[in-house]
Amino acid sequence: MSYLKAIVSQTKTPSGHLGFHVEGYEKIEYDFTFIDGVFNVENPNLANCYQKWKRCLAVTDLNIYNVYGKQMENYFQHYGLELKIHKTKIGEKAKTMPTLLSIVDSMNEFGIYRKVCLHRFACAAYRRNTNFIRIPTTVIGLIDASVSIKVAVNYGNYKNRLGAYHAPIHTFLDFTFLRTLPTAQIRNGFAELIKISTCSHLDTFNLLDKYCEQLIDQSFGRAEGSSQELIDAADKINREGIHEMLKLETPNLHEIGLDRVIAYGHTWSPLHELVPETPLRHGHAISIDMAYSATLANNRKLISDEEHRRLLNLFSRAGLSMDHYQFDKEMLAKATAAILKTRDGLLRAAVPSPLGSCVFLNDVSAEEMNTALKRHKELMKEYPRNGEGLEAYVDASDTGYTENAKMEEKKIVENAAKKAAMLNGSNSHVENGIDGKAKSSSKVNGYINGNGHVNGNGALSNCTSGKY
DSSP, X not given: OEEEEEEEEEEEOTTSOEEEEEEEEXXXXXXXXXXXXXXXTTOXXXXXXXXXXXXXXXXXXXXXXXXXXXXXXXXXXXXXXXXXXXXXXXXXXXXXXXXXXXXXXXXXXHTOOTTSOOOHHHHHHGGXXXXXXXXXXXXXXXXXXXXXXXXXXXXXXXXXXXXXXXOOSEEEEOGGGGGGSOHHHHHHHHHHHHHHHHHHOHXXXXXXXXXXXXXXXXXXXXXXXXXXXXXXXXXXXXXXXXXXXHHHHGGGTTOOOOOOGGGTTOSSHHHHHHSSSSOBOHHHHHHHHHHHHHHHHHHTTSSOHHHHHHHHHHHHHHTOOSOOTTOSHHHHHXXXXXXXXXXXXXXXXXXXXXXXXXXEEOOOOHHHHHHHHHHHXXXXXXXXXXXXXXTOBOXXXXXXXXETTEXXXXXXXXXXXXXXXXXXXXXTTSOXXXXXXXXXXXXXXXXXXXXXXXXXXXXXXXXXXXXX
């Protein structure tokens, strides 16, 4: 929620022309609540937000509705609140103007009061400012996107080309949604925690290092059979990780400052994400960037050899990508040229120095970058799959083409990903153990005991990847 305060004063130019000067300030405030079971009728927190209006229009991913829809409906019925649900498909292919306009149509039909909650960009656009409550349901949504107030849709061939800055009035952080999130998406979001902890919170990095495999396999302590030790560790990681992100980002919500600690992994990754025939998942793209940046930092003695190996080993254990066969000098040069335009002519590459803190590099020559890349490629030969990650490429669960277990687009995307992965000597859509042995997973491609939490981007509001 935001409030404006402004002073208007009369002015007179040197030429004698009269006018006005406006000096305005916007107060932005919003809340977060950690709560397991946000739709449990024993938890009135969400319902309390709607008692004033006695009704709610919820915008949710169709896959989320298929798994949690009845629970949502029972919850609002229990508290005597009218509920209308707009079900849509969420993913990069569906994050478009037609999808946005379909939500606006539902808002019109529902008869939105200006101060009722809804889908993020639709709320920013509808009557210019409609409040909303956000309930993210993926690791990236919970850890990364929940911190930001950026909202957007894709337009034409451009990602997040139309958008705004619009804060929710409240965000409920319910990690029990991760029980039905595919392992590949948990791994994808794990990269965001490595990002923030490597450059800003060593204690969190230490916990990620200690519990890495358990956190991914046991859905951050929310899977059945999770030990209390793991649950406590996951809760501490989540709280401290989000707190650190908020401390770093809230002074710069509109991204006016370009030296951003949380931009670690985002210097060269935009090209990593888009260059392959089948795009890399965001977490894997930034992991390649982070791993390479760590090698660059190690070459400069900003991190020790021990810290460097510890970080690379964590990426590998998590099954995250550290390299890609198309990552070469030419791609490095193109990505550098592109980011210089975005960052006002400076590289502003965030790198660890030492582990748990950060510096920004602006004086890296092409020769130094290429030397670091050559060494990085040699190091990757020591790791499984030459540093390529597990399930690294987007599939229909990322694009919005999957309704739970049912594929609407036959395996075109997945087959292309396999073809691309084979060029690097691996198969990114077969989940392998770190030792190269096959490993089964109960959560593959969104099929979990007949119910899929595929992209799972939001009930009452969607929270996708935060890749703005």
